[in-house]
Amino acid sequence: MEESSKNAGAGTCSQKQPAVMMELKNVYKNYGRITAVAGVSFQVMQGEIFGLLGPNGAGKTTTIRMLNTLTRPTTGELYVAGYQVAGNQVEVKRRIGVVPQQNNLEKELTGRENLILHALLHKVPRSEREKTIKELLDYVGLSSRADERVQNYSGGMARRLLIARALVHHPPVLFLDEPTIGLDPQTRRKIWDLIQLMNRDGMTVLLTTHYIEEADSLCHRVGIIDHGRLIALGTPAELKESLGKYCVEFLNKQGTERCFFHSRSEARDYAQEKDCDTVVRRTNLEDVFVELTGREARELAAK
Amino acid sequence: MKQENWPQSKLETIGAGPAGISAARRMAGSCLDWLPIVLAMGLVWRRRWWRFFIGGINRPLIFLAIFAWNLGDPAATATDSYLGFLAPGMVVMAAVSAGYSDLVNWFTLRRTYFRVLDEYLLAPISNISLLNGHVLGAAAKGFVLALLVFLAAHFFVHGFFMPPLFFVQLFVVCLTFACLAVAVAMVAGGDKDTLMFTSLIVFPMTFFCGTFFPVEQLPGPLASLSWGLPLTASVYNLRALALTGAGHLGWFLQSLGWLIALYLLAYFLLKLRRED
Numbered sequence: 001m002e003e004s005s006k007n008a009g010a011g012t013c014s015q016k017q018p019a020v021m022m023e024l025k026n027v028y029k030n031y032g033r034i035t036a037v038a039g040v041s042f043q044v045m046q047g048e049i050f051g052l053l054g055p056n057g058a059g060k061t062t063t064i065r066m067l068n069t070l071t072r073p074t075t076g077e078l079y080v081a082g083y084q085v086a087g088n089q090v091e092v093k094r095r096i097g098v099v100p101q102q103n104n105l106e107k108e109l110t111g112r113e114n115l116i117l118h119a120l121l122h123k124v125p126r127s128e129r130e131k132t133i134k135e136l137l138d139y140v141g142l143s144s145r146a147d148e149r150v151q152n153y154s155g156g157m158a159r160r161l162l163i164a165r166a167l168v169h170h171p172p173v174l175f176l177d178e179p180t181i182g183l184d185p186q187t188r189r190k191i192w193d194l195i196q197l198m199n200r201d202g203m204t205v206l207l208t209t210h211y212i213e214e215a216d217s218l219c220h221r222v223g224i225i226d227h228g229r230l231i232a233l234g235t236p237a238e239l240k241e242s243l244g245k246y247c248v249e250f251l252n253k254q255g256t257e258r259c260f261f262h263s264r265s266e267a268r269d270y271a272q273e274k275d276c277d278t279v280v281r282r283t284n285l286e287d288v289f290v291e292l293t294g295r296e297a298r299e300l301a302a303k
Numbered sequence: 304m305k306q307e308n309w310p311q312s313k314l315e316t317i318g319a320g321p322a323g324i325s326a327a328r329r330m331a332g333s334c335l336d337w338l339p340i341v342l343a344m345g346l347v348w349r350r351r352w353w354r355f356f357i358g359g360i361n362r363p364l365i366f367l368a369i370f371a372w373n374l375g376d377p378a379a380t381a382t383d384s385y386l387g388f389l390a391p392g393m394v395v396m397a398a399v400s401a402g403y404s405d406l407v408n409w410f411t412l413r414r415t416y417f418r419v420l421d422e423y424l425l426a427p428i429s430n431i432s433l434l435n436g437h438v439l440g441a442a443a444k445g446f447v448l449a450l451l452v453f454l455a456a457h458f459f460v461h462g463f464f465m466p467p468l469f470f471v472q473l474f475v476v477c478l479t480f481a482c483l484a485v486a487v488a489m490v491a492g493g494d495k496d497t498l499m500f501t502s503l504i505v506f507p508m509t510f511f512c513g514t515f516f517p518v519e520q521l522p523g524p525l526a527s528l529s530w531g532l533p534l535t536a537s538v539y540n541l542r543a544l545a546l547t548g549a550g551h552l553g554w555f556l557q558s559l560g561w562l563i564a565l566y567l568l569a570y571f572l573l574k575l576r577r578e579d
Contacts, residue, residue, distance in 0.1 A: 070424060072578055093427040104418040108347040120339035121426035149350075165422075 019046040021173055021204040027076030029062050036062040038228035049205040051219035055293050059228040060208035064175050068098050081173050097166030101177040103158045107151040111142055111161050115168055122169035136164040156187030163194055176207040192218055212286040226293045240283045247287055250278040336428040340436025348444055359401035359448040363393035364455055371459040381462035382546050390456035391542040392514030395476055397452040399509055402445025403480035407497045410488035430574050438481040445477035464548035475558050476537045482565035489572035513538040533561035
C-alpha cells in the first residue's frame with residue numbers, strides 16, 4: 001500500500017529537476033459548519049522556503065496541521081516527502097520536523113532532556129544521539145544553558161530549542177508555524193538566520209507568518225491565504241509586480257490611499273497631479289497582502 | 304532555489320529518518336515505543352516528587368491515622384480489627400488517586416492547554432504505544448504510592464499477608480484507573496470537565512465500593528450498583544489477599560475484565576480523537 005502511494009504526488013527526483021516535497025490537491029477542512037480551508041492546492045519544491053501568509057484565522061495553521069498529520073482533511077489529497085499523508089502517517093512523521101506556534105516543550109525537563117526525549121521518540125540510534133544533540137545545541141546557541149529547566153528559558157531561547165528539537169531526527173521537511181511571533185527584533189533575526197542556514201543545508205521549509213517582512217526576506221515563494229482560500233501564489237517579486245512595481249501613497253479623508261504603477265515615471269506623473277503630500281516608493285509585499293485581503297482587521301470584521 | 308545543494312543520497316538517508324536506521328531495527332524498537340513516554344513522565348515526576356507524594360498519599364494516610372487514633376487500639380491485628388478492614392481500602396484509594404487523578408490532569412492539560420501532547424502525536428509511534436506509555440507511567444506511580452500507604456498501614460495494624468497476587472491485583476487496579484483517566488481526558492473538553500467527572504463519579508467510587516464498609520450494608524439497589532463499578536471487586540480481592548493470603552478468582556477476573564474494557568475504551572477514544 002505504501003509502495004503504491006509513494007511518490008504519487010511527487011515529481012521526478014533528480015539533481016537537475018527539483019522534486020515536489022509537499023503537495024496539496026483541492027484540500028478542504030470543515031469544523032462543523034465552519035470551513036477553515038476551502039479547496040487549497042499548491043506545491044512546495046525541494047530546497048524551497050515557502051511562506052504561507054494570511055490574516056488571523058485565515059487557515060494557515062489548519063493547513064500546516066493537515067500537512068504534518070495532526071489534523072485530517074475533510075476532502076482532498078496531501079503529499080509530503082513523496083508520501084500521501086492519509087495512510088502513511090508514520091512515514092510522513094519520520095520525514096518532518098515541526099516547530100509549533102505555541103511553546104510545547106516539557107517545561108519541567110531541561111533543554112537537553114527535551115532533545116533526548118525527542119530522539120528516543122524518533123528512534124535516533126544511541127551512537128549518534130549524543131553527537132547530534134550536542135551539535136544542535138551549539139547550532140542554536142544553547143549549549144551553555146542546555147542543562148537548565150526549560151521553565152527558566154526566555155521566549156527566544158524556548159523557540160530556538162523548539163527548532164533544535166524539530167531537527168534532532170534530521171527531517172528533510174520542516175514546518176514552522178509563526179516561528180517568530182512575540183519575539184524581539186534581535187531574536188527574530190537570529191531565528192531568520194537559523195532558517196536560512198537550515199535551508200542552505202538542503203532542507204525544505206514551510207513557514208506560516210503574518211509578519212510580511214519575514215516572508216519577504218526569507219521565502220523563495222509565498223502563498224497568501226484568506227478565508228481558507230489560496231488567493232495568490234508566487235515569488236515575492238512576482239506578487240509585487242502583479243500590482244505594479246511602484247506605489248504612490250497619499251492621505252485623504254478615507255485614510256491612506258495607495259495606487260500602483262508599472263513604471264516610476266507613471267507613478268511620478270500621478271503623484272504630481274495630486275494636490276496633497278504623496279510618497280512614491282517601491283511596492284512591498286505588505287501592499288500586496290493588504291490589497292488582496294482587505295484593510296479591515298479580522299477581529300473587527302468577525303464582529 | 305537551492306535544490307542542487309541537496310544530494311539525492313541525503314534525501315534517501317535523511318528522508319528515511321535518522322541515517323543508518325534499518326527497517327528491522329525500527330520494527331524491533333517499535334515494541335518499546337512506549338518507553339520514552341514512561342521515561343518523560345518519570346523525569347517530570349522525579350522533579351516534583353514531593354508534590355506527587357503528598358498529593359497521592361495524604362488522604363488515605365489521614366483516614367488511617369484518624370481511625371487508628373479514634374479506635375485507640377495499639378495492638379490491633381489485621382484480621383480482627385476495623386483498621387485491618389480499612390487499610391486495603393486506603394491502599395486502593397491511593398492507587399486511584401495517584402493513577403487516575405494525575406494522569407487525567409496530565410493528559411487534559413497537555414492536550415488542551417500546553418499542547419505538549421502534540422510532541423507525542425507527531426512522533427512516529429502508534430496509538431497503542433501512546434496509550435501504553437501513559438497508562439504504564441501513571442500505573443507505576445500509583446503502584447508505588449499505594450505500596451507506601453500499605454507500608455504505612457503496618458504502623459497502625461499488624462498481621463497483613465503479602466502474597467504475590469496482592470501486588471498483581473494492586474497493579475491491575477492502577478492500570479484500570481489509568482485507562483479510565485485516558486478515556487475521560489479524550490472526552491473532556493478541558494480541565495473543568497475532568498474535574499466534574501472526577502467529583503461526580505470517581506471520588507464517590509473511592510468511598511462506596513467497599514473501601515470503608517462492606518457494600519452489602521448499602522441499600523439494595525446501591526449495593527447492586529456498587530458491584531457494577533470497576534473498583535468493588537478489586538477492593539474485595541485485595542482485602543481477601545491482605546487478610547487471608549488467598550484471593551478470589553471471580554473477583555480477580557472481574558477486575559481484569561474492567562481493565563480490558565477500559566483499555567479498549569481508552570484506545571478507541573484516543574483513536575477517535577486523533578482522527579478528528
